[in-house]
Amino acid sequence: MRSPSRPPLREPSYFVLAALLDGRLHGYAVVKRVQELSDGRVKLAAGSLYSVIDRLLGEGLLVADGEEIVNGRARRYYRLTDDGHAVLAEEADRLATAARVVHDRLSHPTSARPTPGRRSTWRTLPA
């Protein structure tokens, strides 16, 4: 179960979890899906992908789900666990909330300006 004090996911972890939302995938398919979902911004090298997968496996957010032999090489599949779904959903909510705060202020710029004699709200905004 996810602890309430869990720090935010790193971007590669976020996209790896997101790549697995539609079902189980093997490593190469995860790399391609992550690239697609991030509009080509997150390009995971093989070593980096498995560093992320190892961490997520260790936290119980992913599990290995089947293996097959393709071109003489073992290909392992991974899928999200219930905890993985929950953590991903929570992270997406957090990002959406953070984005909304900025968008609201961008559309009403004057309402965000601190007024004399009142405590500024700027400090409470996410960085």
Next chain:
Amino acid sequence: MSHDILERRYRALLRAYPADYRQERADELLEILISEAPATRRWPDPRQAVALVRAGLRVRSGSAARRPTAVLFWQGLHLAAMAVLALGAVIGLDDTIERFEFGGLDDPLDVLLDDGANLIMTAAALATLALGRQRLAAVLVVAAIAVPTAASQNLFANSMPQWWAPVVAAPLVLAGLRRPADVPAVERGNGVLATLGVVALHLVPVDRLSIVDPVQQGLVAIVTVGAFAAFLWVATADQRLLLAAAPTFALGWLHQVMVYPESAMSLYRAEALPSMIVAVAMVLGALAMTRRRQARA
């Protein structure tokens, strides 16, 4: 055909990972590496190569283990003992050769008693530790303190760094006997490589930065910066190296403090790196990086 060559070269890079991890994941990693490569590629993509090596080093320092901090601590302890003994042996060998160069051949028994006993026993303790014979290494490292000191007071009386080597290594080796069963031992080849890396760090001619010839000074500066950059590049991925290097700085520091007690509080020594500060920073850095890595997925 070119993919066969490419695969062979990637397989060579995969040796950055420990053998058991390689056995489990090599196929998966290779599938990505080969699928991503154009058909004509013969050499590994530099981005993939760098990521592979760093990821392999991180796995070696315990990132994929169930208890990463335990792996870092116990394997770091083992590597630290090896590095201290290796540095002691190198200093001892250098001094022994120097003794022979300056008249030692006239009385080889004296050289053997003064320097040889320490060198042989330190090297023996190092070899057994490298072979993973922890208990025998514990006996030999204690003997490497007692036997040479009983044979000759030369190293002890002058508080030589090579005399301190088994003294600093002994508690590390003895503590290593209590390594929990779920923490794997350091792979032999990896232990030797890590030890060579730490010893090489001490062979960087930092003191020659003060020479007058600007060309030589420039070369020394390049070598120094390159060596430290390479060490830090590896050590920030495999933090066991930081733990391994830390106690090696104690040898020069202990010699300095015993011979010149007034220098105990000095943070700077011209003939070596600022010793204990660097050592403590290395240990703290290793622990902080491991905790940070564990904290965030």
